[in-house]
Structures are given as structure tokens and as C-alpha cells.
Amino acid sequence: MSAEPHTTLLPQSARSYPKPDARTTEATDEVDAARAAAAVARTSDRGARVVAVTIALVWHLVIGLPAVLAARSALAVPHVVLGGWLLVAGLGVAAGIRLLRDKPLPAPPLVGVLLLVDVVVFAAVGRGQLFSPANWVWGTLAWFFLVVLWGRPVRWLLALLAAHAATALTAVALYGATGAADLARSTMALYGTSSLPVAVFAGAAVLATLSRARAATAATTNAMVAEREAAERTRHDRRERLAFVSQAASELLTELAQGEADPTDPQVQRRCVRAATRLRRLIAESDDVPHPLLHELRAAADLAERNGLPIDLVTIGTPPSLPVPIRRSLADPLTAVLADARDWARLTVVSGPDEVVVSLVTPDRAGPDPAGHPPVDSGGQVEHLYERDGMIRWTQTRWHR
């Protein structure tokens, strides 16, 4: 390694810039816009779910139950009507809890139970109570359809309401209530009890879609802003380093040119090596916003460099996003060894979508091994290798997906 002649090409803008402080740049973790949007949509949908579950249960309890109890003696088979009510109430509570906890509902069996109760209650109310509030399935059942089909396409709900209407009309026909007034009452009842649930259901779906889209836009915008800020900070930081480094380099070159510094002096040679390494590292940094892993390694390299160690940091490829424990198991063993390094160091990172290999090579010298960090638990996903062969000390960490 030597001071390359091409260092003379650097801009001569080096003025009296202060030595840059510890880097303040913080790598911004990638913001997953889609995930953020889904979270917002879920939150806004939650409100609608609470409404749907509340309406179903309150209606069932406050309107359905008193009517059934009041007309109990007039019903054909009161136990069956009441049993159906209890079954649907239990089902509604269980489904509501699952829905509010974001757990998937087994729609087909629940739909089956609801339709069965529909048929049985129509059969059990008797002709006399067919149109009375005691026939609670008229009004309440559609709200339970809503609960068990939440989040599914609207056509499912429409199909279920059609089945409900078919059951009702069949019952009306079989009871012989085919007079114009009865048919009008049936139609009114069906329309009145179906339109509101459909509106709530479709409205909630539209709202969820809208909020998802809006949240996705907002998240993308935020991510862009954050990325731009991080890039701006990185650029600023890099300019400061360039100013500092090229000042050091041009001082050295001036001294050499004026004969004040002796190229055979080991001290001068060491300064040359250091200046060249710093410039090389600056040239090699091409990422606008470093990945958190590269950021950590770069910070460690900067620290070692400020302590006078010529260090190369070469990165190839971009690491995928990695959980913090894995990142730590990749970086920590190397930073520990780096603190103990003398003369020179070479830090490399090779990344692909499924593998990241970080390596630190420093000259070997007599003395004990550096006290390493206790291995971070990465669930056995990161291999750690340390060896010295008399020439070099070689630390390598490797992550496989």
C-alpha cells in the first residue's frame, strides 16, 4: 500500500475544517410502506368491526329477546325458538371476540349454523307469530351474517341474504300467507332488515380500501423524506470527511514537494499510507444511505482510523434487511478484534439476498487473542470463525438465510 499519485487530483478546497466529530448520521431502517398501510387499514377497520358486533349483539339482546319472551306462550314450539336465540347469541359472542382479536373465523360452518337456525326458527314460530317481533330471525340474523363474513367479498353477504330471503319466502308460502298484504309485509321486512347491514358492510370495505391507499401513500412519502434526510446527512458527513482528509493529504504533499518531509522517513511513509487509505475509503463509499450493518462497520472503521490504524473497508452488494440480533452477531466479533488491531486492517462485506459474509483481516502478532464478545444469540444463524496463522488474524462472520 502506498500513497497513490492520483491523490493529487482531489479538489483543493481543503480549508481549515475542524476534524469531524463522531458521525451523527443514523441509518434509517427501511420503512415498509405496504406493512404500514395494512396496519392503518386494520386499525380503521377495527372501529367498523366493533360497530358491527355491537349492533348484532345489542339488537339480539334488546329487541329479539324481549319479543320472544313476551310471545313465548303464543309460539308453536317456544323452546326451539328460544334455543335458536341462545345458539345464535353464543355464536355471535364467540365470533365477535375472534373478530375483534383479529383471528380468522371459520365462515362456512358458521354460515351453515345460521342458515339452519333460520329454517328451524321459521318452522317453530308458527303461523300466528310469523310476522311478529317474536320471529327474531327476520331482523337480527342479517347482522350476524355481517359478523361471520367480515372482511370477505360483498357477494358472499349478498348470497347469504338471498338464501335468508328464500327461506323466509318459502316459509311464508308454506304457512299459506300469500295474501297481498302478507307478501308486501315480507318484502318490506326483508328489504328493511337487509339494506342496512349491506350498507355497513360495503361502506366498511370501501373505507378500509381508502385508508389503506392513503396510508400507503403517506408511508411512502415518509420513507422518501426519511431517506432524503439520511442521504443529505450522509452527504454532508462525507463532505466534511473529504475536506478533512484532503487537507491532511495536501499538507503532506506540500511538505513532500517542498522537501520538508523525507519520503524515506517511516513516519512520513506511515502518514502517506494513512492519507491514502482514508481517501480510498471515501472513494469506495458509493451508497447514499448506508445499510445499518454497513453503517455500524463504517463507524467502527472510522474509530480505528482516528486511532491511527490504516484500514480498508470494502463492501460488495447490499445486505438484505436483517434483524438486530443477527446484525449484532455479524458485526460485534469484528469490532472487538478491530479494537486490538495494529499496523493495518482489511474489513470486507460480501452480501447477497441470502448470505452476508463479513471478514476482518489484521496482521498476526505475538500476544493473546483479543477478548471477544460473548457470542450474541442469533438462533444459530450466524457462523463465527476466528483463526490466526502466524501471518494474519482472520475473523469471519457469516449469515445464511
Place this chain on the structure above:
Amino acid sequence: MDADAVAPVTPGRPVGVAIVDDHPVVIDGVRAWLATEPRLTVLATGDDPDEVLRAAPEADVILLDLRLHGRLVLDKLAELSAAGRRVVVYSEHSDPQTMLAALDAGAVAFLAKHEGREHCVATVLDASSDRPYVAPALAGAMVGDPRPDRPVLSDKEREALLLWFQSMSKASVARRMRISEHTVKQYVDRARIKYTRAGRPAATKSALLARAIEDGLVRPEEIGIYRSHASADRPTP
């Protein structure tokens, strides 16, 4: 076919080298590195490849700075390689994309400028005999090649490239892989030869391949894809 286009080096006389760089101080530096090796002689230098070659048409190897007067001369590199000129590229642009693009264009070897002192002489000597020389920076670029149509490397070849890139010491790689240094070099060189299949055909690539077959580094049947690929690009006479 194209292998004929690369002029063989006359045995018994030193290898003629031409240096193309737009910074005289770099030319002086490279000249000083090459002066340590009696088998090499610098025939001409300058900042324009055409002028330098007019001055020394018999040059066996051209050391070319990839950036001349502020622009990357990959097109010139491709032209020289297609014409059978052995070009060793050296550049301060040691990002993987640039290195792989230089290989695709037909460069015999790529040196990052900071690797010059240690690897320059060996690279030029190997280039003059159409043998691959892979310096650590290039090994890194090859092992991290993300392109979907990259050559398929064996596990051992990848590992040898990776460790060579990391440690810059073939002895250490050999110890780590529990193989001889010679075998390490073979793995690295085989990987490099596979890259003669990437990009468009060039006389220099065919020459590298032909020499690799002659040396027993690769078997002819391993390179079938290259031949068919190359012939598809050219009309059959």
C-alpha cells in the same frame, strides 16, 4: 477463430508494455513498478490509446486507465480487445459493476489502483501469456456478482474467490480450505475462465480460454455454452 487474432509473445525477448494514462505521475509510478522485472519493458506511454499504439504497434500488453480525461473508456476497451489487444485495466473505480463491465468488454485482467504495487508485475506477465490473473478486488466482484446471467461457479470456486478477496493471501486461503496454494489458484483461475463466457465474444477471451484448455485448467466440454453462444452472434462463413 478469434484466438489467432491475438499475436503470440516472441519468446526470448522481454514482454512489451504500453501504458495509457492521462496522469504522467501515474505513468511514472507504473513504470517504476514494472522496472523491477527484467522480463518486462515499457515501449510507449501516453494519454491516447491510438497514439500509444501507433508509437508501439508491437506492444504485447496494454495497461489502460479506465478513466481517460474524465470519461470511462469501456468502448475503447472493447474495441482493443476485439482487435486482439491484451488489455490490463487498472482504475481507481473498483466498484464491482465497473470491474465486471471491464471483463465483459474483454479486458484480460482488472487491477484496482491500490493493488498495483503488489499485483501489477504478475498480472502483466500472466496477461502476456493469455493466462488469467485475478487480483483480490476482482475476486470480490466475481463472488458478489448479482447478475442473473452470471457464470455458474462451483462452491469451491466461490469459496476460494471469497477467501482470497478477504485475506489477500493465497497461503492463508490454502490453510483455511486445507488445500495447496496451487489448488487455490486453480479454483480462482477456473472461475475467471468461466467469465470468458460473459458478455460479447472478444479475441482476448478466446485466447484466455484456449490457453486454459491447453494448460488443462478447463476441459473443452466444460465450455460448450461459450462456443454456441459465440457462434450465434456471428454469421457462419
